[in-house]
Amino acid sequence: MASKTADERTENSANELEQRIWSVISFDRHESRGLTYDEALHHLEKLENERVTGLCIVTDEAAARTHKS
Helix, strand or coil: CCCCCHHHHHHHHHHHHHCCCEEEECCCCEEEEEECHHHHHHHHHHHHHCCCCCCEEEEHHHHHHHCCC
């Protein structure tokens, strides 16, 4: 099996960023899910302005393992 080229890896990464697989989590809870990466980034910035602490963007799958909601 041939390994992927750098262009193929870049294209796959870009496609993942556009998929609705991203969540925003905080220290306390799962803040949002099912976002594109850009939407998650904007939501994170909104929450930062509201002084929510411990914010991070992760995949929905990872968030489900760390936060019960």
